[in-house]
Amino acid sequence: MTSTKTCACKGKRTCLVCEPLIQTENTCLHEEKVTYVYCPDCGRAWRDTKTNDKHPNHSGNSIIFPGVTLIENFVSPEEEEWLVSEIDNTAWIDSQSGRRKQDYGPKVNFKKRKVKASVFSGLPAFSKMLVKRMNDSNYLDDFEPVELCNLEYTPERGSTIDPHLDDSWIWGERLVTLTLLSDTKHTMTSDCQPDVEVIIPLHRRSLVIVQGAARHEWMHAIKRVDITQRRLAMTFRELTPEFRQGGQNEVLGRELLQIAASFGGLSVGTKCT
Template structure:
């Protein structure tokens, strides 16, 4: 399945992102400073491989049975560019309690940091592993990937849900319906807290 996903992603252009990364972003667009969100007219849902992957992930844990992804973000970590992802907490006004990701092509390490107690926990991410961030780790802990933990080309696919208040808005309902579309078309181009973090192999 990993090979099929990677081949599918090559049907889409990679856009430059921060800290040596490249990205493919499918979902609503947000201005995080102004806390404003809109639905791009050109957004036609997720790539078809994303729907298949989500079905597989939902079958892995009861926690994801009702998970409705509204964003699919693919990040390509280019080791030659010193790619990394600074420690952060995903925005709480827009994204919901659960963050689901898949680590492809090469292994890495997730770094979690509790700024209140100055505690750091490092979690291995094997190739083809999936992770779930939930609970206190989602809200109170920062997470990221250090440049020294990128040892080769790595692709991460991240799925996010809306907060309950946002999902109840007209825009939220429209975004959720758009995310369910059968598949957008691309083009060919030359343990941290019990129950808060889960890891499993595809």
């Protein structure tokens, strides 16, 4: 090795910066599987979907895939431009697998189940209009996010994210992500059906809500091949019942909700998981 590793990858995670140095390639998402494509209009995932087979004219086999809600054009092109400008006015921190991140939330030690509210100054001001719009919708009227993680994906760095389940000790039932700048796909896999993958199309400016079985039983990933242009993902997370009224950590949860709702937050270097 003649060069110095200059990325944030650790363990088995790699990107296009470090792979030439360690003479390896990220292949964890290349296994052959039976692929289904999710249709938000009928709530089913269809195999062998073609361009002219859009709802309601699907053909081929299908499976029920509950727990995903897609809202197209959640923001306008002008709002997208403004959001990207606001996001890029904040410094990015290198993350693993070729991503960069910005975190707005409490510092969480998931293994020890400890939370520090002292580093959390609230959600950023530019997210206030998004939260209000969520609360005005039919799907998220009671959604109270306490964490926002912005992730940047670019093809130049070979950005990807391995199959994973988000934490379910502090982060609640719904994961809400807004996609900006380019289209991509969530690849959903489950240990219960190891030979199957379900593709969730994530169109530019769309909002996806993941809950239920899709949240707890299916891991989500983004393959390197599905990042063809710069993409920004804004993921909002809510609290579990343990941190809500009547829960074991109700007092801490109330404090986090009050801080979040100030919308005066600065990005901190917490871990997205």
